[in-house]
Amino acid sequence: MIPAEGNTPKLTIEKFADGAIACLKFIGTIDEAFEGKKLGTSTAGEVLVVDLGAVKKISSFGIREWVDFISTASKQVRSVVLIECAPKVVDQLNMVANFAGTGRVFSFYAPFKCDYCDSEHRVILQVDKDLETLKSMKLADRPCPSCKEAMYFDEDGATFFSYVLGQPRFELEPEVANFLASKLNYVVSDLNRKLRIDKLIDGTTTYLRLVGDLERGFPREKLAEGLEGTVIVDLVSVGRIEPAGAAEWRGFVQMASPLVENLYLANAPPAFLEKLASKEDLGAKAQVVTLTLPYSCNSCGTTQGQTIDVAEHYDVLKFATAPELRCTACSQALQCVAGETLMALLPALPKPAVNPQLLKSIGMLRERAQVAPKRPSLKSSEQPPIAAQPRASWVVPFLASLLAVVLVAGGYLAYQRFAKSNDSTSAAGKIVNRSAETRPAWIVADAPGTAACTDTPDKGISCVGISTLSARQDDADDESTDAAYEAVANAIAVRMTDAKWKAAVPAIYASSRSAKLDNLDRAPDLTSARRDVREARHAVAVALRASGGSAIPATPTGRYWEELDGGSGKRYLSFAQITIGATELAKLVDAYTASGSALGATVVPAFPLVAWRYPKVERGAIVTALASGPIQQAGVAEGYVVLSISGRDVTDGPSFAKLASDEHAALAQHGGSLRFKVQTPDPAPREFVSKVAATVPETHEGSGKRPGKPGNSKSGTGNVNVWDKFERSPKASRDDPNQ
Numbered sequence: 001m002i003p004a005e006g007n008t009p010k011l012t013i014e015k016f017a018d019g020a021i022a023c024l025k026f027i028g029t030i031d032e033a034f035e036g037k038k039l040g041t042s043t044a045g046e047v048l049v050v051d052l053g054a055v056k057k058i059s060s061f062g063i064r065e066w067v068d069f070i071s072t073a074s075k076q077v078r079s080v081v082l083i084e085c086a087p088k089v090v091d092q093l094n095m096v097a098n099f100a101g102t103g104r105v106f107s108f109y110a111p112f113k114c115d116y117c118d119s120e121h122r123v124i125l126q127v128d129k130d131l132e133t134l135k136s137m138k139l140a141d142r143p144c145p146s147c148k149e150a151m152y153f154d155e156d157g158a159t160f161f162s163y164v165l166g167q168p169r170f171e172l173e174p175e176v177a178n179f180l181a182s183k184l185n186y187v188v189s190d191l192n193r194k195l196r197i198d199k200l201i202d203g204t205t206t207y208l209r210l211v212g213d214l215e216r217g218f219p220r221e222k223l224a225e226g227l228e229g230t231v232i233v234d235l236v237s238v239g240r241i242e243p244a245g246a247a248e249w250r251g252f253v254q255m256a257s258p259l260v261e262n263l264y265l266a267n268a269p270p271a272f273l274e275k276l277a278s279k280e281d282l283g284a285k286a287q288v289v290t291l292t293l294p295y296s297c298n299s300c301g302t303t304q305g306q307t308i309d310v311a312e313h314y315d316v317l318k319f320a321t322a323p324e325l326r327c328t329a330c331s332q333a334l335q336c337v338a339g340e341t342l343m344a345l346l347p348a349l350p351k352p353a354v355n356p357q358l359l360k361s362i363g364m365l366r367e368r369a370q371v372a373p374k375r376p377s378l379k380s381s382e383q384p385p386i387a388a389q390p391r392a393s394w395v396v397p398f399l400a401s402l403l404a405v406v407l408v409a410g411g412y413l414a415y416q417r418f419a420k421s422n423d424s425t426s427a428a429g430k431i432v433n434r435s436a437e438t439r440p441a442w443i444v445a446d447a448p449g450t451a452a453c454t455d456t457p458d459k460g461i462s463c464v465g466i467s468t469l470s471a472r473q474d475d476a477d478d479e480s481t482d483a484a485y486e487a488v489a490n491a492i493a494v495r496m497t498d499a500k501w502k503a504a505v506p507a508i509y510a511s512s513r514s515a516k517l518d519n520l521d522r523a524p525d526l527t528s529a530r531r532d533v534r535e536a537r538h539a540v541a542v543a544l545r546a547s548g549g550s551a552i553p554a555t556p557t558g559r560y561w562e563e564l565d566g567g568s569g570k571r572y573l574s575f576a577q578i579t580i581g582a583t584e585l586a587k588l589v590d591a592y593t594a595s596g597s598a599l600g601a602t603v604v605p606a607f608p609l610v611a612w613r614y615p616k617v618e619r620g621a622i623v624t625a626l627a628s629g630p631i632q633q634a635g636v637a638e639g640y641v642v643l644s645i646s647g648r649d650v651t652d653g654p655s656f657a658k659l660a661s662d663e664h665a666a667l668a669q670h671g672g673s674l675r676f677k678v679q680t681p682d683p684a685p686r687e688f689v690s691k692v693a694a695t696v697p698e699t700h701e702g703s704g705k706r707p708g709k710p711g712n713s714k715s716g717t718g719n720v721n722v723w724d725k726f727e728r729s730p731k732a733s734r735d736d737p738n739q
Helices: 036-042 060-076 087-095 131-135 162-166 174-183 220-224 243-256 270-276 340-348 356-371 397-410 473-494 499-504 506-522 527-551 582-593 608-612 630-634 653-667
Strands: 011-018 021-030 047-058 079-083 107-114 119-126 150-153 196-202 205-214 230-241 262-266 286-288 290-297 302-309 429-434 451-455 461-466 558-565 570-580 596-598 601-605 621-626 641-645 672-679 686-692
Touching (some): 036 060, 047 174, 060 079, 174 230, 473 582, 630 686, 641 653
Parallel strands (some): 011 302, 021 047, 230 262
Antiparallel strands (some): 558 570, 601 621, 641 672, 672 686
16 A cells, blocks of 8 residues: 555555556545656556545645556556546546546446435446447436435536446456456446356366356356366366356366366466365365465555466475465565455365466466467357357467467467368368459468468568458458458568567557457457457558558558358458568558657657558557657647648658648748647547747848838838738628728
8 A cells, every 4th residue: 555645645645556467546646746757667467457535635736747647557557457447537637638648448437416315325336238328428327225215417517427428338358347346346237257168288288268157057067078197277267156046056166077087277266266266165076276365565555466486385285374475565564354254265175286387387378378379159059150260369469460470380270270282171161153263372370360370481461351241242252352452461560570569559549459359259240340340450451551551552462362161151251461571561661660759749650550540540640759848738648649820731750741841831931720630539539739939030021121220110011911911700891990
């Protein structure tokens, strides 16, 4: 816990952390005493969750410090999630530009009032499940918790919901939802998360990673079927455990034990230990090799789950005592804050007989499972459908893309079906017609709706896009083409080495891209999921062709299609290939990182993948750094995309620098307004205005007077109608007496 300095701190910040996820809970008043930039710089991890439910007030100077914090923190992590935003916070989100930085609001409180008992209350809303209600701009009356009479929403919906409705739609990543629901016993609301199972085979070892809640639908039969050798079940992302889910888990252990040599349970969370780690639950084969205990650091105020090696610390655990550990941040002693019930269970755990090398391999297997293509979640009531390759939502998009390229290039395609050139069937059905007798050699996979790039011998790239199943061939061709172009853009992003570019640009589109692709992975037959991905890929393709110039082929290098009969009528599966040579690829990387600076702003060209979030942005300049100057004073923030300056289009970084400098210099002659059309997190572009004061004294032709010399105090106009020359109103006439 970090209190603000002083005898009676106005603001307290509680810190929680677990692995790559950190949570900061703000309690009290945010004012000038809050050192925002300092806290933001110290932020670390993949995801930052910010709890603002207990914020009572934000002063004007506090807003300044907050914006410094959120801007700095956004650069330190991959994504920021704001939860339980108090009404005071929602007000600032609606009024202050860049108040959320690159963060997304997942939940917030709406104020309600009861006139019967004159009381005020708050109702929490989530942007995922309450979106349709928010769009109506109205909230229904609810029973007052105090008097049970009807209380009403005490705000104007159009104003109060404006920011939340303007942000891109998203869902919590499973790991983040699990962090809130189970690791810290911290519940945003009813996080009903369906179980997902990642499976990876490594030699004689089978690795299973469970992500989500254990409930009645746990597929024990399907999961146990075919298991053999050594099986590792990673429980790090297990959330709630329902009674029915616990029963299904016990059934799985009983079914798997006779089939396998070893059944190791890794990273067992407290909830699992309390409900499913008794001797009867573990049976003859299951062994808990690592578990998670919550620890707190009194020095730096951090609470986080620590992974405990059961074999290494068995002599301590058997006495219901937690191992002594030190904080990785400040090296001070940690204090275990696990409850007595949990600690009392530890002595009953058997000492596992495990090779130390196995523990090292668990982390490696988890990383491989996160970046390798995965099957959809198994459900007990249905067979796993053949679907698009899921993308890893937990890995930084660039790393995932890079690994995907390496894996495909190396021939490793886990859980993906290959189609041989002489096959009469594909993963999507029976082939009844095709555009060529055999599949081209550049096709190495046939998962609908996916795209991937491989390196070519000349150090260029070959990117292949695959359509989803379509009723029309031309429709499928268009979709595969857009997918291939989008893959090219992603391959360019992977090759970026400029640190400032990587810190600023991916933050704009990464969460939108990941969310839409994940939705397609989870529900490939859902029309809305397919439409969202298809429209985004098309927008990226348009932007890439518009900004890439001659380095981008106008049409695909290769095409191929198949007509399929999958039992529900004829469908088409189309493939498109786009190749980029090494020279062109290097030029594209250089072009998209070419920066420009003017009026305190440093920018780079708008990158095509930004279209995942802003589909209408084809050209422009992304603000990557801001110093004091006219652009910052106008309210433009880092991460915004400048589209035009005083009506003139911005095409890239250098054009921004020239336009901004030229327009500012021209206005400085007599003063005026410098106008910027900017794409902000709002859906529609906004106009920002910077007032430019005159720096050169004006002289009028024919006055007979030079600046700095004595002369007649009256200045003429040289027979020029001043009313015509300077800001003539369209409603005024030439006979206006003021001219």
